[in-house]
Amino acid sequence: MKIKIVLLTALFFMAGIYSFAQTQNDVKAVAIINAFENKLNLDGYDVQSSFTLVQKKQNEADRVLKIKIYRRDAAGLFTILFEYPESEKGKGYFRSGDDLYLYLPTTREFVYRNRKDDIGSTDVRTDIFGRLTSLEKFNARYLGTETVSKWECDVIRLDAKTLDVSFPVQKWYVRKTDGLPVKVENFSVSETLLRTFYYVDYASVAPGKYIVTKLLAVNHLEAGQKTLITNENISTANIAGNIFTRQFLEQQSR
Amino acid sequence: MLNFIRLAFKNAFRNKKRAMTLGINYTVVTILLLLVLSFSNGVRVTVSSSLVRGTAGHLTFSGEYVTGRRAYLGIKKYPEITQTIKNLYPDASILARYSFSSDLYYNGVSKRLSFTGIDVQNDSSYQNELFFREGNWNVFTETENAVIIPKSVADYFELKNGEDVLLSRRTRFGAFNTGILKIAGIHETENYFLKDLVLCHFDYLQSVDLANDDTATTLFVYFPDTANIAEKREQVMVSLGAQGFVVSRPQNSTDAINAVAAASPKYAIEDTDTDVIRLTVSTIDEVLSIMANILFVVNSSGIFIAGILLFIIAVSIFINLRMTINERMKEIGTMRTIGLERSGIIGLFVLENTALAAIFSAAGILVSIGVIFLLRLIVFPPNSSLAIILNESRLVFIPTLLDTGIVFFIIAAFTAFFSFFPARYGGRIKPVDALNSTF
Numbered sequence: 174m175k176i177k178i179v180l181l182t183a184l185f186f187m188a189g190i191y192s193f194a195q196t197q198n199d200v201k202a203v204a205i206i207n208a209f210e211n212k213l214n215l216d217g218y219d220v221q222s223s224f225t226l227v228q229k230k231q232n233e234a235d236r237v238l239k240i241k242i243y244r245r246d247a248a249g250l251f252t253i254l255f256e257y258p259e260s261e262k263g264k265g266y267f268r269s270g271d272d273l274y275l276y277l278p279t280t281r282e283f284v285y286r287n288r289k290d291d292i293g294s295t296d297v298r299t300d301i302f303g304r305l306t307s308l309e310k311f312n313a314r315y316l317g318t319e320t321v322s323k324w325e326c327d328v329i330r331l332d333a334k335t336l337d338v339s340f341p342v343q344k345w346y347v348r349k350t351d352g353l354p355v356k357v358e359n360f361s362v363s364e365t366l367l368r369t370f371y372y373v374d375y376a377s378v379a380p381g382k383y384i385v386t387k388l389l390a391v392n393h394l395e396a397g398q399k400t401l402i403t404n405e406n407i408s409t410a411n412i413a414g415n416i417f418t419r420q421f422l423e424q425q426s427r
Numbered sequence: 428m429l430n431f432i433r434l435a436f437k438n439a440f441r442n443k444k445r446a447m448t449l450g451i452n453y454t455v456v457t458i459l460l461l462l463v464l465s466f467s468n469g470v471r472v473t474v475s476s477s478l479v480r481g482t483a484g485h486l487t488f489s490g491e492y493v494t495g496r497r498a499y500l501g502i503k504k505y506p507e508i509t510q511t512i513k514n515l516y517p518d519a520s521i522l523a524r525y526s527f528s529s530d531l532y533y534n535g536v537s538k539r540l541s542f543t544g545i546d547v548q549n550d551s552s553y554q555n556e557l558f559f560r561e562g563n564w565n566v567f568t569e570t571e572n573a574v575i576i577p578k579s580v581a582d583y584f585e586l587k588n589g590e591d592v593l594l595s596r597r598t599r600f601g602a603f604n605t606g607i608l609k610i611a612g613i614h615e616t617e618n619y620f621l622k623d624l625v626l627c628h629f630d631y632l633q634s635v636d637l638a639n640d641d642t643a644t645t646l647f648v649y650f651p652d653t654a655n656i657a658e659k660r661e662q663v664m665v666s667l668g669a670q671g672f673v674v675s676r677p678q679n680s681t682d683a684i685n686a687v688a689a690a691s692p693k694y695a696i697e698d699t700d701t702d703v704i705r706l707t708v709s710t711i712d713e714v715l716s717i718m719a720n721i722l723f724v725v726n727s728s729g730i731f732i733a734g735i736l737l738f739i740i741a742v743s744i745f746i747n748l749r750m751t752i753n754e755r756m757k758e759i760g761t762m763r764t765i766g767l768e769r770s771g772i773i774g775l776f777v778l779e780n781t782a783l784a785a786i787f788s789a790a791g792i793l794v795s796i797g798v799i800f801l802l803r804l805i806v807f808p809p810n811s812s813l814a815i816i817l818n819e820s821r822l823v824f825i826p827t828l829l830d831t832g833i834v835f836f837i838i839a840a841f842t843a844f845f846s847f848f849p850a851r852y853g854g855r856i857k858p859v860d861a862l863n864s865t866f
Contacts, residue, residue, distance in 0.1 A: 361604050394593065
């Protein structure tokens with residue numbers, strides 16, 4: 174009986190410590206997140222590049238999407254323009270802060286979307302193109318180290334503060350050598366692994382600033398479904414202000 | 428008078444060939460109208476019965492609630508609403524459902540399905556509607572994460588009873604959630620509205636969607652009978668309105684249908700500081716109103732065809748009667764000479780034609796019953812496009828005495844009306860002209 178009481182008490186305290194840990198930021202984890210976000214958030218720079226998304230599905234032909242992206246992280250702005258295939262051409266997204274609009278050229282209307290909208294029904298979400306602000310929405314906890322491919326990585330667990338994020342539990346694997354993420358696992362509320370993002374390669378766009386050039390998104394629920402993204406023609410030249418407007422998307426489809 | 432009527436019936440068949448030609452037209456029109464009306468009745472009864480047994484109540488509640496500027500689809504405080512209805516109508520039975528659309532995954536393959544959660548302790552309405560290919564109802568009720576799936580879904584995934592499947596959905600808050608469901612039954616059903624039914628426990632779907640315990644997506648209210656449903660709704664609306672709920676009727680048939688199909692998508696932002704619970708209460712007639720539009724088209728088509736046939740009949744009556752009058756000039760002259768008034772001549776010819784219409788319409792009624800019997804023998808495949816209006820894989824025809832009487836009366840009245848004008852011509856002929864006629 175005594176053993177049972179001791180065990181129950183221990184379990185109670187462990188559960189308490191666990192839930193406290195989930196609602197509190199871990200200092201080491203916060204430092205790692207701030208470090209890689211500083212490298213990946215291109216504040217002070219305008220960035221434009223061309224992304225090619227190749228979606229692979231089992232027993233289906235590969236689907237290719239080409240999009241042009243314009244980013245101004247400091248102002249929380251981005252514009253995405255679909256360039257290929259013909260059926261998607263003219264479509265686009267415009268994001269300003271938390272507001273994301275999808276422009277549909279066929280009906281010439283803007284549809285207000287969740288800022289985590291899937292791009293062209295792929296496994297890639299619009300929020301990966303914008304500024305990272307993980308600590309606003311998540312509590313971070315340091316889980317230790319693990320090896321991903323050949324790199325030793327710090328593993329950070331993110332637990333959503335509120336449930337209005339797509340993946341409320343995430344594990345970020347951050348390379349020790351350069352402090353950049355190499356893998357992100359996304360889980361459901363009940364902690365089923367849904368998607369994994371592999372950050373395969375980065376390019377340096379400015380001193381201490383990086384942009385991902387190859388990314389692989391793997392869907393763990395649909396067998397064989399993955400999306401490979403390549404980012405090319407990266408430029409940090411100034412972008413005209415009118416590109417970060419809804420009118421720009423309308424003009425492009427004319 | 429009786430002799431007059433007897434004479435009219437006798438005269439109706441004096442020219443047998445002409446009488447048969449016209450009579451067949453009357454019969455065809457009668458059959459057509461009766462088939463259309465009884466088919467329309469059958470469709471209405473079949474669809475409403477299937478709906479009530481499956482996916483709608485005599486009153487169906489749907490709604491949304493706003494809390495913290497977020498509008499969620501669903502009925503908050505549903506136990507309170509249930510109690511209010513019970514206080515007003517203790518005989519009513521009330522069923523709460525939790526429904527949403529979601530992807531089901533098995534072995535890396537997915538399919539989007541509509542899930543319906545029922546309170547297994549109090550809601551056995553589906554029990555007799557489902558024919559179990561595998562598994563059974565008892566296993567379903569005993570297992571919290573149990574699911575009953577249609578055979579079509581089991582075939583799609585190549586699933587067997589007892590296997591686990593994964594449910595993954597974006598919850599009402601936006602975050603993805605997943606759950607493991609255990610197959611407790613594979614069903615088939617005759618009820619069109621239940622053929623894609625994926626049945627789960629109410630509590631389980633509620634928890635996967637991260638909803639509060641007092642939230643449902645629909646409430647179905649069933650009264651012991653269907654009398655005065657609209658009045659009962661008014662009473663319920665007044666009582667709920669007094670408790671602070673914002674209650675309304677559906678604006679149109681689409682609203683009413685949406686009420687039946689209410690599910691739980693992600694919240695929408697609403698620019699208001701006031702938390703509110705909005706309810707829409709639809710009657711079964713409103714839910715069926717979209718079907719009424721379809722029936723209107725069916726009925727209109729039938730009536731249009733019948734109208735064309737009646738027009739042909741009208742022309743035939745006119746020509747036939749003119750010919751008959753010309754052939755029977757001497758008879759008209761004799762009748763007028765022995766004292767029959769002009770109105771008597773008109774009446775006799777009108778009565779002759781009406782008698783012909785009555786006899787062949789009666790025959791049409793009998794033939795249509797036979798046609799209905801034969802049509803009922805046709806078995807349609809359960810997945811045919813007609814499935815929504817089939818009962819036991821057969822079309823349903825419900826001829827009523829009222830419809831039959833109306834059809835019979837309309838044809839008789841129509842004939843009398845169109846016989847009057849040529850008959851009037853016969854009545855106007857002077858006896859001496861009639862007797863001297865050389866036709």
